[in-house]
Structure formats: C-alpha cells, structure tokens
Amino acid sequence: MRIGIIGQGYVGLTISAYAGNHYEVTGFDTNAKVVESLNKGTSHIEGVDSLSIAKLIAKGKYKATINPADIKGSDIVVIAVPTPLDSSRKPDLSYIDSACKVIGENLDSPALIINESTSYPGTIRKYIKPAIEKYSKAKLGHEYAISPERVDPGRQDYNQKNTPRLYAGLTPEATRRTREFYATFCDHLVEVSSPEVAEAAKLFENTFRQVNIALVNELAQISHALGIDVRETLDAANTKPYGFMKFTPSAGVGGHCIPVDPSYLAHLALENGVRATFIERANEVNLEMPTYIAKRVASDNGGSLKGKKVLVVGVAYKPNVADTRETPAELLIDALEKLGAVVTWHDPVVGSWNGKDSVGLGGVDIAVVVTKHDVLSAADILQSAPYVFDTTGKVKGAVQI
Ligand SMILES: NC(=O)c1ccc[n+]([C@@H]2O[C@H](COP(=O)([O-])OP(=O)(O)OC[C@H]3O[C@@H](n4cnc5c(N)ncnc54)[C@H](O)[C@@H]3O)[C@@H](O)[C@H]2O)c1
Numbered sequence: 001m002r003i004g005i006i007g008q009g010y011v012g013l014t015i016s017a018y019a020g021n022h023y024e025v026t027g028f029d030t031n032a033k034v035v036e037s038l039n040k041g042t043s044h045i046e047g048v049d050s051l052s053i054a055k056l057i058a059k060g061k062y063k064a065t066i067n068p069a070d071i072k073g074s075d076i077v078v079i080a081v082p083t084p085l086d087s088s089r090k091p092d093l094s095y096i097d098s099a100c101k102v103i104g105e106n107l108d109s110p111a112l113i114i115n116e117s118t119s120y121p122g123t124i125r126k127y128i129k130p131a132i133e134k135y136s137k138a139k140l141g142h143e144y145a146i147s148p149e150r151v152d153p154g155r156q157d158y159n160q161k162n163t164p165r166l167y168a169g170l171t172p173e174a175t176r177r178t179r180e181f182y183a184t185f186c187d188h189l190v191e192v193s194s195p196e197v198a199e200a201a202k203l204f205e206n207t208f209r210q211v212n213i214a215l216v217n218e219l220a221q222i223s224h225a226l227g228i229d230v231r232e233t234l235d236a237a238n239t240k241p242y243g244f245m246k247f248t249p250s251a252g253v254g255g256h257c258i259p260v261d262p263s264y265l266a267h268l269a270l271e272n273g274v275r276a277t278f279i280e281r282a283n284e285v286n287l288e289m290p291t292y293i294a295k296r297v298a299s300d301n302g303g304s305l306k307g308k309k310v311l312v313v314g315v316a317y318k319p320n321v322a323d324t325r326e327t328p329a330e331l332l333i334d335a336l337e338k339l340g341a342v343v344t345w346h347d348p349v350v351g352s353w354n355g356k357d358s359v360g361l362g363g364v365d366i367a368v369v370v371t372k373h374d375v376l377s378a379a380d381i382l383q384s385a386p387y388v389f390d391t392t393g394k395v396k397g398a399v400q401i
Contacts, residue, residue: 001023001024001075001076002023002024002025002026002073002074002075002076003019003023003024003025003026003074003075003076003077003078003181004025004026004028004070004071004074004076004077004078004103004111005019005025005026005027005028005077005078005080006028006029006071006077006078006079006080006081006099006102006103007028007029007079007080007081007082007095007099007117008027008028008029008031008034008035008038008064008080009029009034009045009080009081009082010045010151010153010256010323011080011116011117011149011151012027012029012078012080012081012116013027013038013043013044013045013048013053014045014047014048014149014151014153014160015078015080015116015149015160016053016056016062017043017048017052017053017056017062018160018161018185019078019181019184019185020056020061020062021056021061021185022184022185023061023076023184024060024061024062025056025061025062025063026062026063026064026065026070026071026074027062027063027064027065028064028065028066028067028068028070028071028102029064029065029066030066030098031066032066034064035064035065035066038053038064039057039063039064041053041054041057045153046153046154046320046321046322047151047153047154047155047159068102068105068106069106071102071103071106071107072106072107072108073108073109074107074111075111075112076111076112076113076114076177076181077103077107077111077112077113077114078114078115078116079096079099079100079103079113079114079115079116079117079128080116080117080149081095081096081098081099081117082095082117082256083095083096083117083118083119083260083264084256084260085260085263089263090263090267091119091120091263091264091267093119093123093127095117096115096117096119096123096127096128096131097131099117100128100131100132100134100135101131101135103132103135104131104132104133104134104135104136105135105136105137107136107140107142108138108140109140110140110141110142110143111140111142111143112142112143112144112145112174112177112178112181113128113129113132113142113143113144113145114144114145114146114147114178114181115128115144115145115146115147116147116148116149117149118148118149118202118203118206118257118260118261118264119199119264120199120203120264120265120267120268121195121196121197121199121200121203121268122196122199122268123146123199124144124145124146124170124195124199125144125170125195125196128144129142129144129170143169143170143171143173143174143177144169144170144171144174144195145167145168145169145170145174145175145177145178145195146167146168146169146195146198146199147165147166147167147178147182147198148166148198148199148201148202150163150164150165150202150205151163153321153323154318154319154320154321160185160186161185161186161187162187162188163186163188164188164189164190165182165186165188165189165190166190166192166197166198166201166202167179167182167189167190167191167192167198168191168192168193168194168195168197168198169195170195175191179191200265202261203261203262203264203265204265206257206258206261206262207261207262207265207278207279207282209247209253209258210253210258210259210261210262210279210282210283210286211262211278211279211282212245212247213247213250213253213258213282213286214281214282214283214285214286215247215282215285216230216234216247216248216249217249217250217252217285217286217289218285219233219234219249220249220401221292224296224401229400230249230400230401231248231249231393231400234246234247234248248393249391249393249401250289250328250391250392250401251289251290251293251328251329251332251370251391252286252287252289252290252328252331253286253317253326253328254316254317254318254323254324254325254326254327254328254329255317255318255323255325255326255327256323256325256326259283259286259326260326262276262279262282262283263279263283265279266279266280286328287331289328290328290331290332290334290335291331291335293332293335293368293389293391293401294332294335294336294338294339294341295335295339296389296401297310297336297366297368297387297389298339300387300389300399301365301366301387304339304340305336305339305340305341305366306339306340306341307340307341307342308340308341308342308365308366309341309342309344309363309364309365309366310336310341310342310343310344310364310365310366310367310368311343311344311345311346311359311361311364311366311367311368311384311385312329312332312333312336312343312344312345312346312367312368312370313345313346313347313361313367313368313369313370313371313372313376313381313384314329314346314347314369314370314371314372314373314376314392315327315329315330315345315347315350315353315370315371316329316347316349316350316371316373317329317371318371319371319372319373319374320349320373320374320375321349322349322350322351324350324353327370327371328370329345329370329371330354332368332370333345336368341366344359344364345358345359346358346359346360346361346384347371347373348373348375348376349373349375361380361381361383361384362383362384362385364384364385365385365386365387366385366386366387366388366389367381367384367385367387367388367389368388368389368391369381369388369389369390369391369392369394369395369398370391370392371392372392372394372395378394378395378396381395381398382395382396382397382398387399389401
C-alpha cells in the first residue's frame with residue numbers, strides 16, 4: 001500500500017516514521033528546506049530520530065517531496081497540516097484547504113482520506129470532503145475518516161504505539177480501512193460512532209487542560225495574595241485518592257494545541273448559539289499570566305524594572321523541545337519591556353528565535369524562568385542573577401510563582 005502524508009511536521013513526520021515500517025510513504029510538504037533535509041535523512045522533529053528516517057529512505061520506504069503530483073497513486077492520504085487561529089482568534093482552515101487542493105488535483109484513483117489535524121466537529125464531513133470534491137476533476141469515490149492526533153512531542157512514556165487512538169469514518173468501509181491502517185502500528189484503537197465525536201473528543205481533551213491550567217494559575221494568584229504556598233497546597237490536595245487531578249502553575253500555555261484548540265470549540269459553539277464562557281475566561285487568565293508575573297517581579301524589585309537587565313530562561317513552550325509556537329515567553333518579554341526592563345533570553349535547546357540568539361546565563365539583575373529544560377542546571381540558573389523568579393517549581397531557592 002502507498003501512503004501519502006500531507007505535512008511533515010510534528011504530526012506528519014511522526015506518522016511517516018511509524019507507517020514507513022509497514023507501507024511505502026510519500027511525505028509531501030510545502031517547505032522545501034524541510035523536504036531537502038528529510039531526504040538527507042535528517043529529522044527536524046523531537047521524538048523522530050534521524051537514523052530511523054535514513055533507514056526508511058535506504059529501504060525505499062520513505063521519501064519527502066515538494067511535488068504534489070508525487071502523492072498520485074496513494075491508497076491512503078493522511079492530512080497533518082497546521083490549524084491555527086487567524087488574527088481575530090478564529091479557526092484558520094486555509095492550510096486544510098490547500099491540502100484538499102493538493103489531494104483533489106493530484107489523486108486519480110479512489111483513496112481513503114484521513115484527517116489527523118485538529119479541528120472542530122464537522123470538519124471532515126462538511127469541509128474536507130466537499131473541498132476535495134470541488135478540486136477533483138473526476139468523481140473518484142474517496143472514503144473519508146478522522147483520527148485525531150494525540151502525539152506529545154518530547155514525551156518518552158507515551159508514543160504512537162501505546163497511546164490509544166480514536167477513529168471514525170464517514171462510512172463503515174472508511175471506518176474499517178482506518179482501523180486496518182492504524183492497527184499495523186498502534187496497539188489501542190478506539191472506534192467511536194461518528195467522526196464528529198472523535199473531533200469533539202480531541203478538542204475537549206485540550207480544553208480540559210486549558211481550563212485546568214487557567215484554574216491553577218488563578219489559584220497561584222489567590223495563594224500569593226493570601227500568603228499561602230500554592231505548590232504545597234496542590235500537593236496537599238493531591239493526596240486525595242479520587243476526584244482530583246493535579247495541574248501546576250506556569251507562565252501560561254503555549255504550543256500549537258492548548259492555546260488554540262479550545263477556541264475551535266468555542267467558535268463552533270457560538271455559531272450554534274452557545275457561549276463557551278469557561279473557554280473564554282480560561283484564555284484570558286492564561287494570557288494574563290505573563291503580565292501578572294512581570295508585575296510581581298517589578299514589585300519585588302523596588303516597584304520598577306526601568307533599565308534593569310532581565311534574562312528570561314527557557315523560551316520554548318515546554319521542556320526539552322525547541323518549539324516556541326505561542327510560547328508565553330513572548331508575552332512575558334513584552335510585559336517586562338513595557339515595564340522598562342532590558343530583556344535578553346537564554347535557551348540552549350531553541351538556540352535562535354525571532355531573529356535573535358540565546359545569550360549566556362548570568363550578567364543580569366533578574367532572571368525569570370519560563371521553561372526549565374533538562375540540560376539546564378537549576379543551580380546554574382539560581383547563580384545567574386541576584387534575584388531569580390521561577391514559574392516552573394524546579395529551581396529551588398528561587399522566588400516561586
Ligand atoms: N504538535 C503537536 O503536538 C500536535 C499534537 C496533536 C495534534 N496536532 C495537530 O496536528 C496538526 C499539525 O500540527 P503539527 O504540530 O504537525 O504542525 P507543524 O507546523 O509541525 O507541521 C505542519 C507541516 O505542514 C506543512 N504544510 C503547511 N501547509 C501545507 C500544505 N498545504 N501542504 C503540505 N504541507 C503543508 C508545514 O510546512 C509543516 O512542515 C495541527 O492541526 C495540530 O493542531 C499537533
């Protein structure tokens with residue numbers, strides 16, 4: 001079987017690496033640089049090692065391409081392209097639309113189309129299927145299914161093989177073929193009654209995290225005002241063996257999922273006459289965290305940051321990955337600069353970001369830790385400035401959130 005995978009980023013390349021052990025995979029991506037380095041056997045994604053890609057290439061089981069015509073002849077096409085928010089924080093399905101165009105214009109035989117990109121319920125039925133049909137010259141009778149991706153880049157304990165995978169097709173045949181495809185490399189498949197259930201479940205998983213992170217960030221602010229240690233409070237609550245799940249305070253949420261996906265649900269809810277008030281408020285609380293932190297830092301430092309040299313430590317949105325999408329570090333830098341600080345950042349995993357390079361640890365008045373990668377030593381961070389504010393709970397001896 002030949003598999004075409006549209007998008008070779010975190011999701012698409014991960015699937016390519018697994019599927020390549022069983023099928024012939026063509027990974028299509030619009031980024032020529034990514035395609036070039038993949039074809040040299042170099043992975044740009046944490047969790048997909050270059051050696052495994054090089055091995056698949058050597059066996060003729062994988063090739064990356066920028067030529068859309070190369071997906072011709074695919075039995076299955078997986079869509080794994082970005083689904084961001086536009087400037088007014090509404091779902092932006094333009095990447096999905098261009099993936100549909102590539103599929104519609106280039107497939108010349110019936111295939112199973114599976115969407116792995118995160119989007120609102122109804123996307124496969126009401127958006128992807130009609131779009132592909134619109135772009136196709138002939139009626140080919142494709143089958144359509146959804147299997148939302150749950151990959152957590154950088155995570156060691158859960159991967160494609162042992163993370164249960166939801167799936168559902170628009171027809172029983174699509175459902176059957178989707179199950180057969182994933183069963184070759186996933187241990188736990190969970191069939192649901194409709195694609196809309198799978199799409200909604202994916203959005204709710206991330207909404208659950210977003211709302212709980214906001215809740216604990218609010219608790220951090222309340223605890224500070226009351227003079228109570230928030231982390232000790234959370235550890236205490238976590239001794240209850242049921243009905244509680246521990247989330248920890250942070251500088252906010254980042255990445256392509258948690259700050260974005262809930263807004264897809266909120267958007268669809270509003271279109272259907274329901275206001276997603278929890279989601280809206282959670283967004284606000286999380287987006288306000290960087291300003292709250294900057295104000296706390298200023299207040300601890302004589303009430304002003306004017307001219308103070310501040311180092312933000314860790315600009316990736318989570319530990320041990322180089323991903324800076326939607327990172328709260330960006331909002332924190334803005335908030336610190338607004339208060340007059342001269343801000344630099346240190347992140348050996350990210351290296352360069354927004355046209356600037358990571359600077360060394362030290363030589364500053366203040367350090368604020370957003371993300372602590374394993375390669376960063378807590379002791380070195382603590383030594384890097386006379387005042388260190390820690391949002392991660394991993395730098396003992398620093399001022400805690
Ligand atoms: N990263 C995660 O942890 C994660 C987890 C679960 C679900 N998702 C979802 O999966 C989808 C993909 O996310 P990602 O993290 O892999 O994104 P990514 O940015 O890492 O990769 C997307 C890739 O698609 C390419 N691309 C864009 N438009 C294209 C097109 N028209 N044709 C071909 N390639 C195109 C980009 O060049 C990029 O390489 C999103 O909907 C995301 O919400 C991501």
